[in-house]
Amino acid sequence: MGVKCLIGFHSWNGCKCSGCGRTRNSEHDWSKNCDRCARCADLRSPSQHLWQGEHCSICQITLPQEVEQVWGDLRDSLPEVPLGADRCKAFLLGSLKGGCSLEVAIEEFAKAFQATPNDFRDLARIADTIWEQIKDSLKGLPLRVSACKEKLIADLRSGMSFQSAAESLVKDIAANPHRYRDLPPCYTPSCFSPRGNVCLSMIAPRRR
Ligand SMILES: [Zn+2]
Ligand SMILES: [Zn+2]
Numbered sequence: 001m002g003v004k005c006l007i008g009f010h011s012w013n014g015c016k017c018s019g020c021g022r023t024r025n026s027e028h029d030w031s032k033n034c035d036r037c038a039r040c041a042d043l044r045s046p047s048q049h050l051w052q053g054e055h056c057s058i059c060q061i062t063l064p065q066e067v068e069q070v071w072g073d074l075r076d077s078l079p080e081v082p083l084g085a086d087r088c089k090a091f092l093l094g095s096l097k098g099g100c101s102l103e104v105a106i107e108e109f110a111k112a113f114q115a116t117p118n119d120f121r122d123l124a125r126i127a128d129t130i131w132e133q134i135k136d137s138l139k140g141l142p143l144r145v146s147a148c149k150e151k152l153i154a155d156l157r158s159g160m161s162f163q164s165a166a167e168s169l170v171k172d173i174a175a176n177p178h179r180y181r182d183l184p185p186c187y188t189p190s191c192f193s194p195r196g197n198v199c200l201s202m203i204a205p206r207r208r
């Protein structure tokens with residue numbers, strides 16, 4: 001930080017100091033988006049857009065662009081939560097179409113996420129992570145990985161914690177091994193294939 005900033009003389013460029021990056025709640029830049037400052041990403045509520053269909057006649061942004069922006073903010077602020085992009089975006093679009101500002105759309109998302117997190121989580125990615133953690137303890141068993149992951153996803157969707165889903169899978173493999181066994185593919189088709197015939201002729205006794 002420069003000496004000037006240290007003693008309180010910031011070089012304000014609108015809402016943001018070009019010296020130290022500090023922001024202030026005035027002189028925001030709403031030119032690119034009526035509700036989200038182009039310099040500091042501060043949000044404005046209630047919404048100032050003037051929607052004509054899916055397009056704001058003041059800042060020219062469209063609803064899908066608005067959704068992309070708020071989705072980007074969300075994802076960056078929650079890097080540790082594997083969110084399902086499609087479901088989150090659909091929810092945000094619904095709020096924005098209902099006339100919410102970006103700020104309110106995010107608040108509504110936060111409430112919905114707390115109530116039913118599995119509606120917004122990327123369960124397949126979570127199942128992958130759980131599988132990575134338990135697969136070594138199942139080593140030696142010829143398992144169909146896809147069947148194991150399907151079971152994990154179904155349990156997560158029903159609201160189980162990660163830990164319970166992992167335990168439930170291990171128990172179910174022990175109780176119902178046939179559901180998860182990786183059986184060798186059926187031999188029948190290859191017996192009648194040209195390659196199969198070649199194999200048979202090779203093991204047939206040779207004529208002198
Ligand atoms: Zn400064
Ligand atoms: Zn700003």
Ligand SMILES: [Zn+2]
Pocket residue numbers: 033034035048049050056057058059060061
């Ligand atoms: Zn606008």
